[in-house]
Amino acid sequence: MNVLVFLDQKREEYPALQFLARLAGAMEVSVTLLYVLMPGESQESGNAILAHASDQAAGCSVTSLLRWGDPAGVLLSEAHRGKYSLLILQSGLRRRRFPRLEPIDQILTHSIYPAVLVLRGEGRVIRHILICTAGLEDRLEVIDAGACIAAALDVPVTLLHVAAGAVPTMYTGLLGFEESITDLLRTDSVIARHLRAGAELLARYGVEGELELRRGAPVDEILREVELGQYDLVVIGRSRIFNGLKEMLMGDVMRRLISQVPASVLVVGDEGLC
Numbered sequence: 001m002n003v004l005v006f007l008d009q010k011r012e013e014y015p016a017l018q019f020l021a022r023l024a025g026a027m028e029v030s031v032t033l034l035y036v037l038m039p040g041e042s043q044e045s046g047n048a049i050l051a052h053a054s055d056q057a058a059g060c061s062v063t064s065l066l067r068w069g070d071p072a073g074v075l076l077s078e079a080h081r082g083k084y085s086l087l088i089l090q091s092g093l094r095r096r097r098f099p100r101l102e103p104i105d106q107i108l109t110h111s112i113y114p115a116v117l118v119l120r121g122e123g124r125v126i127r128h129i130l131i132c133t134a135g136l137e138d139r140l141e142v143i144d145a146g147a148c149i150a151a152a153l154d155v156p157v158t159l160l161h162v163a164a165g166a167v168p169t170m171y172t173g174l175l176g177f178e179e180s181i182t183d184l185l186r187t188d189s190v191i192a193r194h195l196r197a198g199a200e201l202l203a204r205y206g207v208e209g210e211l212e213l214r215r216g217a218p219v220d221e222i223l224r225e226v227e228l229g230q231y232d233l234v235v236i237g238r239s240r241i242f243n244g245l246k247e248m249l250m251g252d253v254m255r256r257l258i259s260q261v262p263a264s265v266l267v268v269g270d271e272g273l274c
Helices: 015-023 043-054 071-081 091-096 104-109 140-153 181-185 190-205 218-229 245-250 253-260
Strands: 002-007 030-037 061-068 086-090 115-119 129-133 157-163 209-215 233-237 264-268
Touching: 002 015, 002 043, 002 071, 015 086, 015 115, 015 140, 030 043, 030 071, 043 061, 061 071, 071 104, 104 253, 129 140, 129 190, 129 218, 140 157, 140 190, 140 233, 140 264, 157 190, 157 218, 181 190, 181 209, 190 209, 209 218, 218 233, 218 253, 233 253, 253 264
Parallel strands: 002 030, 002 086, 030 061, 086 115, 129 157, 129 233, 157 209, 233 264
Antiparallel strands: 115 264
């Protein structure tokens, strides 16, 4: 796995590198550390930050890059220059008050990087992963990426599918909309085939997992599941809703989840991760 880690500031410890050091125990991980100098910041200072970070990438092959310019522009340029399977952003990157970080949305929406991990929390250990299949457009790349990481970290996962509908979860049982997972999996529906394939994929990775089925607005139901399940990592697909009324009612699911989910978020594109 070839990973680009964007170092946003000087830190005593970099959770991104601790995360990758754990992955390196189960797979080959090559890390490129990228630091973008602030105006007036010396090259020596940047090199010292890169050297300090490099020491924390235990078990990984490390390359360091020092750049000048706008961080988002540098990230877009580096995406074309290098072949990375994953970009890791630490959630504190806005502390440096770059006014032009909004173009990072382009990285997520235009598949500049196959997968982007927005890592939240200082030194947070990932113990439980939620893999979301919130729409029929989701393919197995999302489940495969979550299962790959879960296997490397030896942690359990929950595979969540949200069937979009206007009825909130709290009322579905009363109104007769509740569907049991067992009954659903016996059908030959698109959702059932997708969930069966997802369960088989988890089994191939040797990952302990369970299936959850909800009905309602995808973002609301995913946020509710995150709150109830106390997940450390949420895996979602890079997808947008573009057709008229649905876009107005549901908005951009991916962006809303990234901004509202309190846990780390892995956004997976069509190329997958592992």
